[in-house]
Amino acid sequence: MRHRVIALPLTVVALLVALLGLLAGGSQASGSTASVLLCGLLSASQLAWHGRRLRMSRLLLWPALGWLVLSLLSYLLPEHWVAHASWNRWATHLMPGSYIDDWRPPLLVMLCLTLLGLVLLVRTRANLGAPLLLGVAALSLVGQAIEQVHDHDLLPLTANGPVFVAQACLLLGQSVDILGGWRASRGSIQRALWPSLLLALLTLALWHHQREADELRLRADIEAQGQRLAGRLSSEINAHLAAMRRFTASWSWRDSPPTATQWAHQAELYHHDFRYFLNIAFITPDSRILRVHPGSRINNELLDTRLFDAQPEGREALGRALHDGRVGRTGIISLLQEQPGLIHYLPVIQDDSGRILGAVGVVVGLQAMADTLFRQVGPETTALSLLDGERLLAYQGPAERQGPWRHAAMLDLSGLPLTLVTRPGRDTLLAHRSRLPGITLTAGLSLAYLLYLSLFARHRMLVQHRQVRRSNRELRREVRSRTQLQREIEWLADHDDLTRLPNRRRFMQVLAEHAETRPLSVLLCDVDHFKLINDRHGHLTGDRYLAELGRLGQGVIETAGGVFARFGGEEFVACLPGQDADGAAAVAERLRLALTESGLRHRDGAPLTLSVGVATLETGSLVADDLLQDADEALYRAKSRGRDRVERASPRPGLSTGGV
Numbered sequence: 001m002r003h004r005v006i007a008l009p010l011t012v013v014a015l016l017v018a019l020l021g022l023l024a025g026g027s028q029a030s031g032s033t034a035s036v037l038l039c040g041l042l043s044a045s046q047l048a049w050h051g052r053r054l055r056m057s058r059l060l061l062w063p064a065l066g067w068l069v070l071s072l073l074s075y076l077l078p079e080h081w082v083a084h085a086s087w088n089r090w091a092t093h094l095m096p097g098s099y100i101d102d103w104r105p106p107l108l109v110m111l112c113l114t115l116l117g118l119v120l121l122v123r124t125r126a127n128l129g130a131p132l133l134l135g136v137a138a139l140s141l142v143g144q145a146i147e148q149v150h151d152h153d154l155l156p157l158t159a160n161g162p163v164f165v166a167q168a169c170l171l172l173g174q175s176v177d178i179l180g181g182w183r184a185s186r187g188s189i190q191r192a193l194w195p196s197l198l199l200a201l202l203t204l205a206l207w208h209h210q211r212e213a214d215e216l217r218l219r220a221d222i223e224a225q226g227q228r229l230a231g232r233l234s235s236e237i238n239a240h241l242a243a244m245r246r247f248t249a250s251w252s253w254r255d256s257p258p259t260a261t262q263w264a265h266q267a268e269l270y271h272h273d274f275r276y277f278l279n280i281a282f283i284t285p286d287s288r289i290l291r292v293h294p295g296s297r298i299n300n301e302l303l304d305t306r307l308f309d310a311q312p313e314g315r316e317a318l319g320r321a322l323h324d325g326r327v328g329r330t331g332i333i334s335l336l337q338e339q340p341g342l343i344h345y346l347p348v349i350q351d352d353s354g355r356i357l358g359a360v361g362v363v364v365g366l367q368a369m370a371d372t373l374f375r376q377v378g379p380e381t382t383a384l385s386l387l388d389g390e391r392l393l394a395y396q397g398p399a400e401r402q403g404p405w406r407h408a409a410m411l412d413l414s415g416l417p418l419t420l421v422t423r424p425g426r427d428t429l430l431a432h433r434s435r436l437p438g439i440t441l442t443a444g445l446s447l448a449y450l451l452y453l454s455l456f457a458r459h460r461m462l463v464q465h466r467q468v469r470r471s472n473r474e475l476r477r478e479v480r481s482r483t484q485l486q487r488e489i490e491w492l493a494d495h496d497d498l499t500r501l502p503n504r505r506r507f508m509q510v511l512a513e514h515a516e517t518r519p520l521s522v523l524l525c526d527v528d529h530f531k532l533i534n535d536r537h538g539h540l541t542g543d544r545y546l547a548e549l550g551r552l553g554q555g556v557i558e559t560a561g562g563v564f565a566r567f568g569g570e571e572f573v574a575c576l577p578g579q580d581a582d583g584a585a586a587v588a589e590r591l592r593l594a595l596t597e598s599g600l601r602h603r604d605g606a607p608l609t610l611s612v613g614v615a616t617l618e619t620g621s622l623v624a625d626d627l628l629q630d631a632d633e634a635l636y637r638a639k640s641r642g643r644d645r646v647e648r649a650s651p652r653p654g655l656s657t658g659g660v
């Protein structure tokens, strides 16, 4: 209860923070809204759980867990099972314009929320792994805190501040509420938690390492792709220069400029191979365009144009060809076709005379050249930019959802340095990333969970085994003491506790056992004036005297082959099988004398004395009560005749008696 006082407000804070995050719209980072919504759902579920409304808690929990599991699958399933594009299509069906990234929280957030949800699902039971789930959730929170200061990776690991705070509150709320409940199984938790938490930590480290290695691999792929493209472009340039030289050489032996048909026929062969040649023109020594191919409208309009006047930026390069007889190349200029490009001018020099007949102008449209090259790369997958310094010459690619990494490769366009920037789209990168880190993470954490469960169960079993052994020992002790007690009870049923002699009940059994023994005598003995002992010496001394008498009597009677018993109070009785009246009277006399000489005395120094009545059955059948009655009467007589004496019972039919 005390814990709930702290736990409840923490969860309320988590819910409020999630709501505020939702109202504020969150950051635009992918998965932020999903994270905030999931935090809200889990907070509400946890709130219901704190309030012991488990049904309601589950109702809120299941959708959140379903969402999280689907998100996890979208990370884990191989691309050839479910392509990244398919996830995006489904996301678009759910909400037009959205992507799977918008629907799933960043990886560490997803992990933390899944674990917090699972803790609620296993209802915080330590034996179902709740401590480990909370521990790994805490690790993922620490990971998020570290990632906050790191740069943004391909796959986001952490969301915005409110999501972090909400997770921390949820985690604290759960921990505070259930820590008290785990006191009883603290030993088992500790044994299971630390090794499995260590395994989870190692898994997280390995996952992090694999993730980084995978991102490095992706970056290297991008770099290689950029280099490949730049290389291709360079070889294209070399090829077109070589082609131009061949083309020019084909005119060098002629005296006169080419006819239109000749030009069209010859130029077409080259134009066919290099589509980015916007045109191939024959230029007269006075810089007029005499022939041009292909004969498109815009090209035909250029015929007869005097280039020295119409295209001043190219004058130097053209002059080099027409006046110096050397190859000339413009820089990147604005072409008459109204796009950036460059022009190569190659002089046509007659072989024999060395006379310059004119020049071949080859116009290379950069956009057209880039288009030819870019066509080899899908525009929806990778953004490509061709730059001259800072100036963008050509671009192809998606306008949005570009990946976080770009690679710039330098290329040399016959002495002109250009930059080719490659930037793969985010979805392309996501589709090409390895699933191994995710699988390592899932498998490692599952193993850690299993390790926890098995260690916990093992320790629990050991504890229970110890408890069983302890209770077995206690049980054995209990059985022993009860057996002892039982024996004592049985002994007490037949004996007198004070004198340790057989009691009246046992005596009657002994008498019955000798029902056929003849002669059979009984002695009934009564201590004289015993009341005085109690009155003057106290009851304790009285008890001691009785016990001493019992010991004395037992010695005397057992020597005579009989059984001595306490009959009750200060009365004793003896059974003397095989003793006739004389023998019994003699034994009684020995008993009386033994007491007198025992040293047990009254206050006045007089010895303690005994009166004894003797009854003997010589023949006939035994009636125990009659025999005892006779002995009692003899005792009475002994008392009335002055005590400290032995009296024999009066004879009755079947009984023989005798006086001392």
Ligand SMILES: Nc1nc2c(ncn2[C@@H]2O[C@H](COP(=O)(O)OP(=O)(O)OP(=O)(O)O)[C@@H](O)[C@H]2O)c(=O)[nH]1
Residues within 6 Å of the ligand: 498, 526, 527, 528, 529, 530, 531, 532, 534, 538, 539, 540, 541, 542, 543, 546, 568, 569, 570, 639, 643
């Ligand atoms: N200390 C002790 N006293 C006992 C016990 N059982 C009986 N007594 C006492 O024995 C006395 C018997 O007294 P009485 O029956 O008056 O007989 P008495 O004093 O022995 O006199 P006579 O038998 O007439 O010689 C009583 O005071 C009893 O309390 C016992 O177990 N312990």
